[in-house]
């Protein structure tokens with residue numbers, strides 16, 4: 474490589490280490506479902522943004538406010554315009570995160586939400602995990618290298634001090650666009666060595682990496698994937714209680730993050 478080609482890389486590195494050394498100021502919390510977000514919106518007294526950052530007519534929602542030294546933003550896909558249900562899944566997550574990063578240039582993204590957990594990997598209902606890595610389980614492309622692209626394994630931003638302070642369980646998160654689990658998905662989830670299964674995490678990680686924003690993943694277990702209860706039933710039954718556990722953990726994480734820089738997390 475010609476010497477002048479090296480220059481931007483050096484500057485990039487200097488910029489990255491700079492951001493890692495100044496206190497975190499703007500946080501974006503992406504939460505797919507309204508029920509999951511409500512306790513945090515109330516806790517931090519966030520206000521809905523009526524002068525939207527987003528394109529006119531999209532259902533995407535942003536709640537924002539100031540808490541201690543932090544600008545906190547909770548963003549959501551909102552309700553599907555045709556069907557009126559929360560826009561869960563990878564497609565809307567990617568779009569909302571893209572638009573949000575573009576507009577707010579946050580220092581950190583937290584994807585908070587519910588997930589299925591595998592009891593063979595130590596998950597129980599109500600546990601809140603921090604994901605160490607995320608990957609997809611429904612993008613099977615059996616062609617060399619495309620196979621790895623499909624899996625899209627990515628590291629979460631490393632936050633060893635948050636893990637210690639909050640005493641969090643750690644596991645890998647596997648993402649796909651279905652709540653149920655087909656035998657193909659199951660094989661991929663096992664190959665991903667996942668403890669958790671959700672519908673947004675790996676998509677958030679993809680966009681965050683693309684736009685160079687650190688991302689962490691806090692996931693609360695609503696249902697046991699390798700248990701004997703039907704997933705949808707167990708999910709709906711536990712959603713409200715588990716959301717309370719998620720709220721507690723996210724709030725503690727925010728308190729820990731306040732006043733710190735990325736390298737102290």
Ligand code: FMC
Nearest residue numbers: 505561587588589652670671672673
């Ligand atoms: N499988 C996939 N997703 C989820 C899950 C499971 N067993 N339990 N909870 C979830 C999460 C997804 O990320 C969605 O946002 C929502 O809850 C279910 O539609």
